[in-house]
Amino acid sequence: MASSSSGIYIFIDPFNRADSGVTAYVRLAGEQLSALGLEVGVIQISSLETIEDFRVRVKAEILGFKENITCIEAPESLAATCLVPTAYPIHIRLHCSRSLGAAVQGLPHTPSAVSKEQKEISRARFLSSPSWASYFASCALFKFNKIPYAYPNPAPKISARANHVQKFDVTFVGRFQRLKGIMYLAEIVSRLPQLRFAIVCPPTDSTILNDFKNVTFFDGRVMAKSEIYSLSKIVVVPSIFETASMVAIEALAFRCKVVLWQHLGVVEYFDGNSNLVSVPSGDIASFVSKIEGALKTPWKDQNNVSEKLNLTFREGITQLLAENDNKKNLIHRPAANIENYLKNLVQSQQEQMKKKKSSTLVRKAQKLIFHPVAFFRDSTEAKYLRRKISERKLKKLMALREEFKNHPDFMVQPSVSDLVAEPSIGANVALDSNASFPSRDYCTVIEESGRIEVRVSESKPAGYSIAFMHHEFEDESLVQKIVDDLNQFEDFKYVNSSRMKFGKFNVSEAQSALSIVNRIDIKNKNSLSFLNFIVLLNAPSNVCNALRYAGVEQKIILIKTCSDLSVDPDSVDGVVSTDAEDVKNSKLRRVIKIETVDGISLAMRRILQEGFPKKRDMLLPLHIRGVCAFDKADFVGFDEHHHQGILKIRKTDYTSSKTMMDIYEKVSNSIVGIAVLESTYMRYRSLCEAVEAGHSATSLIEACLMDGGLFDVKEV
Numbered sequence: 001m002a003s004s005s006s007g008i009y010i011f012i013d014p015f016n017r018a019d020s021g022v023t024a025y026v027r028l029a030g031e032q033l034s035a036l037g038l039e040v041g042v043i044q045i046s047s048l049e050t051i052e053d054f055r056v057r058v059k060a061e062i063l064g065f066k067e068n069i070t071c072i073e074a075p076e077s078l079a080a081t082c083l084v085p086t087a088y089p090i091h092i093r094l095h096c097s098r099s100l101g102a103a104v105q106g107l108p109h110t111p112s113a114v115s116k117e118q119k120e121i122s123r124a125r126f127l128s129s130p131s132w133a134s135y136f137a138s139c140a141l142f143k144f145n146k147i148p149y150a151y152p153n154p155a156p157k158i159s160a161r162a163n164h165v166q167k168f169d170v171t172f173v174g175r176f177q178r179l180k181g182i183m184y185l186a187e188i189v190s191r192l193p194q195l196r197f198a199i200v201c202p203p204t205d206s207t208i209l210n211d212f213k214n215v216t217f218f219d220g221r222v223m224a225k226s227e228i229y230s231l232s233k234i235v236v237v238p239s240i241f242e243t244a245s246m247v248a249i250e251a252l253a254f255r256c257k258v259v260l261w262q263h264l265g266v267v268e269y270f271d272g273n274s275n276l277v278s279v280p281s282g283d284i285a286s287f288v289s290k291i292e293g294a295l296k297t298p299w300k301d302q303n304n305v306s307e308k309l310n311l312t313f314r315e316g317i318t319q320l321l322a323e324n325d326n327k328k329n330l331i332h333r334p335a336a337n338i339e340n341y342l343k344n345l346v347q348s349q350q351e352q353m354k355k356k357k358s359s360t361l362v363r364k365a366q367k368l369i370f371h372p373v374a375f376f377r378d379s380t381e382a383k384y385l386r387r388k389i390s391e392r393k394l395k396k397l398m399a400l401r402e403e404f405k406n407h408p409d410f411m412v413q414p415s416v417s418d419l420v421a422e423p424s425i426g427a428n429v430a431l432d433s434n435a436s437f438p439s440r441d442y443c444t445v446i447e448e449s450g451r452i453e454v455r456v457s458e459s460k461p462a463g464y465s466i467a468f469m470h471h472e473f474e475d476e477s478l479v480q481k482i483v484d485d486l487n488q489f490e491d492f493k494y495v496n497s498s499r500m501k502f503g504k505f506n507v508s509e510a511q512s513a514l515s516i517v518n519r520i521d522i523k524n525k526n527s528l529s530f531l532n533f534i535v536l537l538n539a540p541s542n543v544c545n546a547l548r549y550a551g552v553e554q555k556i557i558l559i560k561t562c563s564d565l566s567v568d569p570d571s572v573d574g575v576v577s578t579d580a581e582d583v584k585n586s587k588l589r590r591v592i593k594i595e596t597v598d599g600i601s602l603a604m605r606r607i608l609q610e611g612f613p614k615k616r617d618m619l620l621p622l623h624i625r626g627v628c629a630f631d632k633a634d635f636v637g638f639d640e641h642h643h644q645g646i647l648k649i650r651k652t653d654y655t656s657s658k659t660m661m662d663i664y665e666k667v668s669n670s671i672v673g674i675a676v677l678e679s680t681y682m683r684y685r686s687l688c689e690a691v692e693a694g695h696s697a698t699s700l701i702e703a704c705l706m707d708g709g710l711f712d713v714k715e716v
Contacts, residue, residue, distance in 0.1 A: 007070030008039045012058060014051060014080040016044040019175065019202070021246060022075050022095050028154040029073075032314050038070065050526045051078050052552050059083035071126065071321060076142075079116035083708065086642055091126035091320070094134045094148060096243045100141050104241045105178050106349035112462060118142050119641045126320055131265025131331065134243035136339045140346035151316025151330045152269050153244050155309040158225075158253035168232040169195040170291060171256070173220065173247045174239070176204040181238030183208075184284065188238065189215060191288045195295075198231040229254035234294050238287065239264060241345065252276060253305045257294045259287065263338045263345075269309065271332040274300050281341050440497075443467065446505040446543065452520045454527040456501055463532050463613040464494050469503035470537040478561070478597060479537065485601030492605055501531065505543050513545035513571075520550050529553045533608055538562050544571035555683075557607055561597055570706070573683065574611070576603040586695065589684045589703050610682035619646070621675040622692050629673025634714070644709040645676035647701075651715050661702070668698040672716055680709060 011026045023044075030040045043061055045054040062072065062084050071089050074081045077097035081090050097117050102109040121127065121142055129135045129148040138144075170192075174180040176199070186208050189197055193214055200220040209215045220228060229235070235251035237260035245266040248258045252275060260267070262278035270276045277294055279287045312330050319327045444454045444467075459465045470479050486495040493499060507516065520528065529551040536544060537559045548556045548571055555573040563579050569587035576592050577583075583593050590610070592603040617640055621630045629648055638646065652670040657663045674697060681688050687700040704711070 007068040008041050008065065009033050009070050010041045010043060010062070010065075010072045012072065012074035012080045013042060013044040014054060014075070014078040016046070021243075022077070024246060025095065025153055028156060029313070029317075032154045032310055033317065036314055036318070039067070041065075045080075048522055050522050051080070052526065052529055053522060055080055055083045056552065062088060073126075074120075076117045076121055076138075079113075079120045081120055082116055085710070086123050089126065090120070090124045091128065092120050092124040094121075094127075094129040094138050094243065096134060096137070096241070097141075100138060100346070101179060101241075103141055103346050103349055104137065114141060123639075123642055128316070128320055130244045131268050132333050133241075133263055133265035133268065133338070133342055136342040137241060137346055140343045140350070149316070149320050149327055150268075150333075151320070152309050152312050153246075153249075154313040155246075155249045155253065155306040156225075157310075158250070158306050166232065167196070168198040168216070169234065169295060171198045171200060171228070171232045171235045171251075172238075173200045173228060173235060173251075174237075176201040176206055179240055181240050182206070184238035184240075184287070185209075185236070186212075187284050188236065188288055188291070191284070192291065195291070196232075200228050200231070225250060226254065229256050233257060233299070234259060234291060236260065236287075236291065237264060237266075241342070242266065244269070248276065249305060249309065252302075255299055257297075257299065259290050259294055261287075263334070263341050268331040268334060269312075270302075270305075273302055275302060281338070440502045442504055443501040444469075444503040445472070446503070446507055446516065446546075448507060448511065450519065452516070452524060454520070454524040456527045456530045458530045459499075465501070465531050466494060466499070466533045466535065466608065467501040467503055467531050468535045468537070469505060469539065471539070472504045472506040474537060481597070482537070482559075482600050482604075485598075486604065488601075489605060492609070495601075495605060495608065503534075505536075505539065507540070507543055509540040509542060511542055513542045513549070516542060516546035517550050520546075525550050533557060533611065535559060535604060535608075538565055541566060541568035541571050544568065548572070555611055557604070559600055559604065561600075569703075574607045576600060576607060586687075586690060586699055587703075588686055590682075590686045610685065611679075614677075614679045617677045617679050619675045620678055620681050621673065622688055624671070624673065624691065625694060630675055634673075635675070638712065640677060642710065643712040644680040644704065645674065645711045647671060647711045647713045648673040648716050649713060661698075664698045664701050664705075665696075667701060668696050671697055674700075680704070 011030060013020075013023055013026045015022050017023055026042060026044075030042060033040050043058055045051070049057070058080055062069070069088060071091045072081060072084060073091040073093060075095040075097070076092050077095060077099070081092075084090060097113075099109040099114045099117060122145060127144075127146060127148040129138075129150045130153045132150050135144075135148050135150065172185055176182055185199075189209060189212050193212075195214060197212075197215045198218060199209065199215060200218045200223065202221055203219060204217075218228075218231075229251055233256055235247065235256045235258050237245050237248050237258060239245070239261070242264045245260065245264055248260060248264070248266040249269075251258050252270070252273070257275050257277065259277045259279065261281045263281045264278075267276065267278045274297075277290045279290050316330050319330075443456050444452065446452055456465070456467070468483070483497050486500070487497055489495060528547070531551075531554045533555050534547050535557045536547070538561060539558060544556050544558060545568065547554065556571065557574045557576065558567065558572045560567065560575060560577040560579060560582065567575060567577075567582060567585070567588070569585065569589070572588070574590035574592070575582055575588055576594060578594055578596065580593065582588065582591050585591065590607060592607060594600060594603050619635055619638060619640075621628045630646075634646065634648070647667070649667060649670040649672060652666050654663055654666055657666060674691065676684075676688065684700055684703055687703060691697045691700055701711075
């Protein structure tokens with residue numbers, strides 16, 4: 001540990017709540033590491049911060065540390081370190097992710113969240129677990145390329161002893177939720193009507209124990225620990241799953257006997273401790289019997305629980321950072337039947353979730369067979385037809401507006417949408433003054449001032465959500481022509497107006513992108529992140545920049561029909577342009593040249609399809625000067641989760657470089673070969689084609705690194 005004493009150990013807390021086990025762990029672990037002589041830092045999420053914003057801040061703060069970083073520890077849950085470069089010593093501790101907690105309870109969880117957490121587990125330099133139980137349960141949801149090192153969580157220092165006044169026989173402590181085993185608790189209470197139960201939890205609306213007269217509720221938020229564990233001499237922990245159990249540890253420290261399931265992680269900490277009574281998992285009768293037996297059995301003095309766990313925790317963290325293969329087991333590994341129980345627990349709940357999903361299909365099939373009229377009346381297709389009929393009725397009414405415009409009962413006040421705007425430069429569309437256009441539901445409007453709202457929800461499939469935005473006074477006939485042309489793609493419905501979102505902007509170019517971003521609050525930035533592609537028609541650079549950097553997922557595609565519109569290469573991911581000068585811009589990631597506005601829809605489809613998620617993302621070598629510098633051996637072991645490509649370079653001296661551009665140019669000049677994932681090639685297609693045509697790779701490297709892409713660099 002002496003070699004690490006000069007560095008800083010950083011904890012990442014993506015929860016930062018008083019009732020969070022991770023938050024309590026970070027506080028206690030920090031105290032123990034300080035006792036070892038390590039400098040400790042903590043990065044915690046704020047109350048108004050989204051997890052996406054927190055991930056960005058974590059990366060920025062990590063990169064800003066001037067001290068040597070010994071370790072960056074974070075839970076796997078929420079993947080808070082996903083933007084931190086792999087070069088840093090990341091330590092993932094399996095605290096039971098939200099995805100795993102949902103899976104244990106048979107609740108839905110998103111594959112994208114599991115994927116992010118899996119990526120952090122796979123790339124971590126250090127991997128640990130508070131118990132074998134946590135690892136076994138996690139195996140049902142995640143894949144592990146190495147077994148985590150198991151050592152216990154630290155414990156609070158208990159200096160005072162509980163003063164048992166024996167008002168109650170049994171105490172339950174914890175959040176009153178399914179994961180904490182309240183269904184088991186209700187069954188236990190019903191079988192022991194002669195005993196008095198104290199339930200210590202935050203206020204709850206649950207009525208599951210309301211019919212029992214032998215139950216008393218306490219608000220644990222206003223009680224001291226000594227007061228809680230003075231209510232009775234027995235504490236029960238009937239949780240469905242626990243990585244450890246702080247309640248059990250605290251109860252033992254306050255000289256309370258604990259009865260709990262044998263598969264809970266804390267059982268591994270106290271092998272041979274008679275005050276911790278474990279029960280075969282799911283056996284209610286045995287649980288009840290053990291409670292009755294514990295009431296009759298006196299307390300047996302053991303070593304100080306807190307001191308023992310904290311000593312073991314310090315030993316565990318010391319061995320973990322030593323990075324050797326001589327680590328010894330610090331906690332008892334449970335029997336194979338417990339391992340199988342935990343894995344089956346998660347798998348069985350996932351199977352139940354699949355059955356629930358399939359039941360929807362069964363119900364719809366039954367409705368089709370027995371109530372066909374109602375089925376088609378309520379179906380999506382029927383709703384689509386009804387909407388089209390309504391639009392036609394609206395058009396007919398709009399056609400009569402001119403005839404009856406002077407009738408007093410049909411007077412229509414002119415609105416902004418009725419005004420005729422000057423056509424955009426380069427637009428080959430004649431404006432018909434008598435034309436009428438269907439109204440659109442705009443998800444956002446960006447104006448000179450005021451709060452910017454984004455009314456967008458998550459759509460399926462993930463990765464295909466598209467928004468089309470234009471100036472508030474844009475030539476409506478041009479906008480409608482683009483929309484109509486996109487609706488003609490019967491084999492590509494993602495750009496159909498029924499699926500696509502719409503937005504408007506009316507912002508002067510003098511207003512900074514930052515001022516626009518500052519008017520989008522966290523909630524609306526989160527909504528904006530649901531969009532994968534934002535297509536902007538003749539938008540100034542400040543609008544493009546603001547939308548690109550207000551979130552983390554969205555890609556900005558600019559359609560340019562105005563020759564005098566300037567394009568900032570850093571603000572857009574792709575450009576569809578009628579201006580030949582844009583093709584010559586060596587900084588643009590992707591540019592498609594069109595002759596007239598008639599080509600917009602096809603070019604837009606093309607650039608979107610290139611950017612959509614790839615089911616099989618393969619490595620594509622770039623042929624530099626007609627030569628491919630790669631063979632199959634170069635691709636063996638490539639990790640597409642961590643890198644977007646491979647650079648083969650000659651050994652180069654960078655010591656004289658003063659700026660990042662100097663480094664980019666030296667790397668570019670020393671390149672022997674480049675290979676990138678297909679998704680990366682499509683995103684930077686124009687830059688990749690330029691490299692294959694013999695141009696420098698500096699712009700490609702700069703753009704990839706600026707967007708967060710990473711290369712696996714190999715010196716030859």
